[in-house]
Amino acid sequence: MPEIRVTPLGAGQDVGRSCILVSIAGKNVMLDCGMHMGFSDDRRFPDFSYITRNGRLTDFLDCVIISHFHLDHCGALPYFSEMVGYDGPIYMTHPTQAICPILLEDYRKIAVDKKGEANFFTSQMIKDCMKKVVAVHLHQTVQVDDELEIKAYYAGHVLGAAMFQIKVGSESVVYTGDYNMTPDRHLGAAWIDKCRPNLLITESTYATTIRDSKRCRERDFLKKVHEAVERGGKVLIPVFALGRAQELCILLETFWERMNLKAPIYFSTGLTEKANHYYKLFITWTNQKIRKTFVQRNMFEFKHIKAFDRAFADNPGPMVVFATPGMLHAGQSLQIFRKWAGNEKNMVIMPGYCVQGTVGHKILSGQRKLEMEGRQVLEVKMQVEYMSFSAHADAKGIMQLVGQAEPESVLLVHGEAKKMEFLKQKIEQELRVSCYMPANGETVTLPTSPSIPVGVSLGLLKREMAQGLLPDAKKPRLLHGTLIMKDSNFRLVSSEQALKELGLAEHQLRFTCRVHLHDPRKEQETALRVYSHLKSVLKDHCVQHLPDGSVTVESILIQAAAHSEDPGTKVLLVSWTYQDEELGSYLTSLLKKGLPQASS
């Protein structure tokens, strides 16, 4: 029995460390290769030893696909490919390919230079890893090998984020990565055609949320920032360097321009400039507005937003700072947060999801006293605001995407177990699609019934078409032919052709049957009565009375003869070929019922 097997190594009933193994029709594909923000020990990377205990990964995996450049989707890639060892192809979109190494390098710096970790991947490893990457375009079908093909769809979420369809023969799996069904200031909405995959693996970060209109969110955000700046406070917006940051930048930039505000906006330096550069380049991946207006002005060329210097944090007066990373777990954002946390005029806006264990998660859940490294206690007096700007689909959006793709079954990853439970129930109830939510390391096996294509010869098809009316989509049609299985391909041909191809002679198979009729009259008269009876019953068949006294219905021959012993009974000889079996057996049963009594 063919089957699809899915094992999440990460992101199973969890957010972070996305890594999903899929085996489909004998091909093994790894979807994403991320790290976990909440851990700094071995648990931060997926357990690759699960894939093969011994033996090389390259032999086992056919390809690796990276959906987008967020570290929880690509953070473990250099470790996986260079340190564990994988030499096969890695697929990602062009923007991901461009931006991914910047983020990896940044991550490496924080881990190695700041935290002083040993046994971490090096810059060279990142470079070597990126050499294995094959970039794909949207909607481009890439043949990984003869049978396995993949295709990318637009996913919104961040620049270059893609959903991937993995297809072997007629079996297919769609992996959404992270996606967004509502467009924002710089990206469009995810879109997929009705590809009807066997399995749709979808993220479910906001499985239990239906979000308000984004316009309210935007307005709220601007209002909050504006108010804080007006009373002279400093606003800290921790962001992932890429993705939401750019949207918020565009939002603030246009707002500043409209309201003619003077307070400086800073963006923590380094990778941002490089990244913004890529945003300017990949205009085709952005939304309608930016695509249409970039000829006049590229929206990513900011006028009001300047690079941040560490010294600026102590400057008096209001300011807005975007700083990385987004969950306040390390780096510049945490530094600035510690500086500003004591002043109630200041404000921190968390624009996205925070993983458990991070400072971001703690302050959002209302904690006002934080234990920092070295037993310090930090009192948080500044305002803490949460704006759901993270670009994941909400429950409605997920259902919408499932509805668009029309999969046979759905598998939820990248979310919390409790929330998944709700969505799973909803999907099963409302869309009538089976739904799974495996934990990490748990394997889901889906039996499939792959369809086997059979070639039909044109001659046969035309002949069958000519016989009946138009093919009706609703009713199955019976087709007579010979199935030839040769060199693992199937062909349906007419029997004559099959005989010819196989060099066999045709054998005629004839059935003959005697039917006893109680009829005292002469043979000819009996034949005539049979003829008129059949004529009246079989209206749409050609019934003939031949001069030699026999009756034919199409090619079926009926002869009447007197019974040798009993003159009162006549024997009807019915003879038909194998091809007319249906009609022939019908006729005999008809005749066995006897002739209707003649009126006279």
Add this chain to the structure above:
Amino acid sequence: MAAHLKKRVYEEFTKVVQQQQEEIATKKLRLTKPSKSAALHIDLCKATSPADALQYLLQFARKPVEAESVEGVVRILLEHYYKENDPSVRLKIASLLGLLSKTAGFSPDCIMDDAINILQNEKSHQVLAQLLDTLLAIGTKLPENQAIQMRLVDVACKHLTDTSHGVRNKCLQLLGNLGSLEKSVTKDGEGLAVRDVQKIIGDYFSDQDPRVRTAAIKAMLQLHERGLKLHQTIYNQACKLLSDDYEQVRSAAVQLIWVVSQLYPESIVPIPSSNEEIRLVDDAFGKICHMVSDGSWVVRVQAAKLLGSMEQVSSHFLEQTLDKKLMSDLRRKRTAHERAKELYSSGEFSSGRKWGDDAPKEEIDTGAVNLIESGACGAFVHGLEDEMYEVRIAAVEALCMLAQSSPSFAEKCLDFLVDMFNDEIEEVRLQSIHTMRKISNNITLREDQLDTVLAVLEDSSRDIREALHELLCCTNVSTKEGIHLALVELLKNLTKYPTDRDSIWKCLKFLGSRHPTLVLPLVPELLSTHPFFDTAEPDMDDPAYIAVLVLIFNAAKTCPTMPALFSDHTFRHYAYLRDSLSHLVPALRLPGRKLVSSAVSPSIMPHEDPSHQFLQQSLERVYSLQHLDPQGTQELLELTIRDLQRLGELQSELAGVADFSATYLRCQLLLIKALQEKLWNVAAPLYLKQSDLASAAAKQIMEETYKMEFMYSGVENKQVVIIHHMRLQAKALQLIVTARTTRGVDPLFGMCEKFLQEVDFFQRCFIADLPHLQDSFVDKLLDLMPRLMTSKPVEVVKILQTMLRQSTFLHLPLPEQIHKASATIIEPAGESDNPLRFTSGLVVALDVDATLEHVQDPQNTVKVQVLYPDGQAQMIHPKPADFRNPGPGRHRLITQVYLSHTAWTEPCQVEVRLLLAYNSSSRIPKSPWIEGGEVSPQVETSIEGTIPFSKSVKVYIMPKPARR
């Protein structure tokens, strides 16, 4: 043969050229007719290969064929068709047959048999499809002939089983266009079985080819358009198609569902998987709402558009479209809008935000939450934040239409519309502002909403700002803080964009007059008066101060207590503004002052009837006194014209009617005067000079008639007849005058013929109205037409002369609504002393800003004319995008005019004015436009098809010689 014919054509051509141009055209056409089919035949015979034949056919198709020769051409084509083996040539012939059968005046029933005949033997699918198209053309030309229609439907049904999608498509199209309207057609003639067209088409909803499915739905829609009542059973079929794989099918299915929902709004349909039932229109509404989140934006646009026109939908369904049922972590959450409203109503708005007030509230029962099948839920929320601005615009339009019909919905959708003011695409912002304006009488803005609205005043786009001013003109504001906020923002806007001055003043005028009680408590603050101290007198020329005064004075009009708060200089400023900006400042009853003269006007206002009666009476007086002595008639006419003109000035509502009738009477007066000339009594050669007056009169009447026809909106056919009749009289007059004053017959010959043609034309155009023209000039003229046709010019002139004198005065029926087109050029203002300098030979752009009132189709008719001091005139055609439509009957032209000239020594003034171009060439053959520069610009411009309808503005310009 053909060559010979051709030669004859050219001979005729060269001969006629010496005479007149119009004739050449007509005669040439008549003579080419026989050669048409013959030439084609010869060409086709000559063709050696299919490619050749195709070339000939393509060439042939470029020229039109007259109705009389169509049949011949068709025969030749058919003949060739039978012989032709190449399908592409047959295809072309088939398409030509279709084209030919569309020729006006040709009845294609004679070629139908042949077409059906060749259809039966045709093998190529493409040709078949084309032939069916031809049959469709034939069928649509003969809508009355039931038998033919039946037969065509029969043919279509037969070919429905074809394997090619193209053929099936065409068959369905044919069925949709020709399928019989009544199900029970009398079985006549050939006894064709009555077919249920709807069922046949419906069967193809499940065709395997998406194109055919689309065609089937389109055919169904076509049936509906032709007035056939669709069965309700189609609804279920159409609903299934909503989940089709192909967007064009879904798009068409949405339309079909909409149609059915409009047909059977009240019938009841069951909800699947439950026992409940709902109204069909509600069900359809829910389904279409669901399509607003379709995968294809084409479908989304379609769905969003159609939502707007479903007015019968129940209100709770309607309101669901704005409700997304938010939740967070399985707990019910209120939207930001709800929170804002609550804050506002609890009175602690702008008190700073509390932590966690958006925290989710009650727990939600997991079973009760529906994620997709919630029908109409949040459709507009989705539509308004769609990725494609086309969808967003469609959604805004739909909101507008629904809100107009339901005040409660208007109130609810307000928040969303206000949000749209911050859309990233300007068009969407503009559209939502317009929408808001349209529904503004249903709503009152809350302060926080007003805040968002006013923030848009800083937008850099002029269109947006002006649209917003328009919106504020008709907005209801609830609090005095709101008014204050609006004023402050408007003043900020004024300092930022001084060009908005007029628009802001106007906006404040309405804001003041709508909210007198809200303005009252603000007055001391606005005028910065102080209870004890005299404050400095503000600068009277400050536009911001004027703006404040406009607001206050307009509020004071209905608030008599307000003037008590004014200080002395305010009264002085009032007097000044009342004079200088009388359209913005109303008359006030000021204490201790006599009412200004305009105090009379409000007393007139309520009595509208007497003035209307007066108008009617004076007109009737004129019409009844037809046979007065000439002197009396003339005096009466003059008097009435004067009365009417004065009436028009006094009563703006009647200005259109009064002007219109005055113009007509003036024409009549001119005609009478011209006929009173002594000229007629004296022998022709002696009176060369006097004819000036008569010919000038004729010319002027012509002008006036054009004005009457094209400058007034609301002119109906009844009036057009009279106007044309008047013009005909003017032409007759012209002809007579010319006959009198010129020697020789040759030029007369042409003129006579032209005149007779016009009479003929008049007869054809207005044949239906002729009975109303009893006893008139044209009535008599048509009686004598046969005689006129044969007689010599001199006689014609004589007859015309007598008839003109005998003809009676036609009564001009007054139209219901009539408005005179007018235009005011706001910019350039024409006051500047500083010349606009530019290098000669290069261009300089002059911004032109004008408002147009009651102009129909301004995109095509309004032109800008520039007159240079050396007499050069230039006509500029503004782009269609330069016109905006701020309100019904009003248009705004904002364009740039490019000027260029050679160097002058002194700065000079050029005149800029607007022209109303009319195009009567469709009815009356006219010579083409005269290009600027060739003809001196005089009154002639108006004869040549344009009427100046604005005052000309002088612009000082100075082209300098180029420096080398």
